Amino acid sequence: MSENSNVVVQKGTSRTVSRALIIQMMAENFERLPELDRKIFTYGPMYLGGNGAFAGLIANSLYRRALNVTQGRFTSNLPMAVLPFLTTVAMYNVAVSKPLLSGDLNCPTCVLIRGALVGAVGAGVYPILLALPVNAGLATRYNTTPLPEKGNVLRFWMNITQPILRKMGVVIVLQVFFGTYLSSRHFDSYLKLIQLSTSNGEDLQD
Numbered sequence: 001m002s003e004n005s006n007v008v009v010q011k012g013t014s015r016t017v018s019r020a021l022i023i024q025m026m027a028e029n030f031e032r033l034p035e036l037d038r039k040i041f042t043y044g045p046m047y048l049g050g051n052g053a054f055a056g057l058i059a060n061s062l063y064r065r066a067l068n069v070t071q072g073r074f075t076s077n078l079p080m081a082v083l084p085f086l087t088t089v090a091m092y093n094v095a096v097s098k099p100l101l102s103g104d105l106n107c108p109t110c111v112l113i114r115g116a117l118v119g120a121v122g123a124g125v126y127p128i129l130l131a132l133p134v135n136a137g138l139a140t141r142y143n144t145t146p147l148p149e150k151g152n153v154l155r156f157w158m159n160i161t162q163p164i165l166r167k168m169g170v171v172i173v174l175q176v177f178f179g180t181y182l183s184s185r186h187f188d189s190y191l192k193l194i195q196l197s198t199s200n201g202e203d204l205q206d
Contacts, residue, residue, distance in 0.1 A: 023101075023102055026103070026194070026196075026197045027101065029193055029196040029197055030101075033192055033196075037188070037189040037192065040186070041189050044092075045088070045089045045093055045182070046089060047182070048119060048123055048175075048178060048182055049084070049086070049092075049123070050085060051088075051119075051123050051174075051178060052084035052087070052088035052123030052124075052126070053082070054081075055084060055171050055175065056080035056081055056083070056085075057080055057081055058168065059080070059164065059168060060076055060134065062168070063131045064135055067138070067139040067144055067145045067160070068145050069138045069142065069145075072138050080130060080131055083130060084122070084123065084126055087126060088118065088122035091121070092115070092118045092122070095114045095115075096115055096118065096186060097186065100190045111187045111190075112184060112187075114183060115182055116179050116183070118183075119175035119176045119177070119179020120175060123178075124171060124172035124175040124176070128168055132161065
């Protein structure tokens with residue numbers, strides 16, 4: 001779609017329908033989509049967010065084992081589940097869902113890349129990065145692991161994190177695939193909305 005208008009072709013004649021009108025028709029026609037499309041578009045980001053929460057719990061468990069942390073299980077698991085969930089859902093809605101419904105994103109490759117990035121970053125890498133300071137704080141508070149001197153702090157945390165990253169690699173790849181699949185389904189729904197909205201636009205021009 002262009003920024004200001006969409007061109008509707010009917011019987012060999014070009015007709016212009018305003019972008020705002022197309023967006024309005026897309027919103028109105030959303031309920032005309034098949035039920036499965038509507039459910040995937042509405043609840044799909046939550047499933048991706050759920051995957052992010054699961055990744056957060058896995059990363060939290062791995063760091064707790066590496067640092068011998070047994071205290072604060074609930075207080076560490078709660079943010080590790082809630083924050084990745086909320087962050088992933090918000091990222092996906094901002095990067096994919098809302099731009100599609102507003103007509104600002106009509107490039108299929110761009111949609112797939114955005115979905116993959118949200119899966120990788122929001123539901124994969126972010127939970128790992130979040131688990132590090134959470135468990136580092138617990139390890140320091142309860143003295144579960146001897147911490148290095150100031151000069152070796154960076155190397156210490158790198159040695160702790162590298163094995164965890166290797167173990168989480170499969171999880172990140174799965175998140176990328178799921179984010180890509182979800183964004184492809186959303187783009188299919190977007191194309192159906194465009195067809196419905198364009199049909200209505202042609203009727204308005206008659």
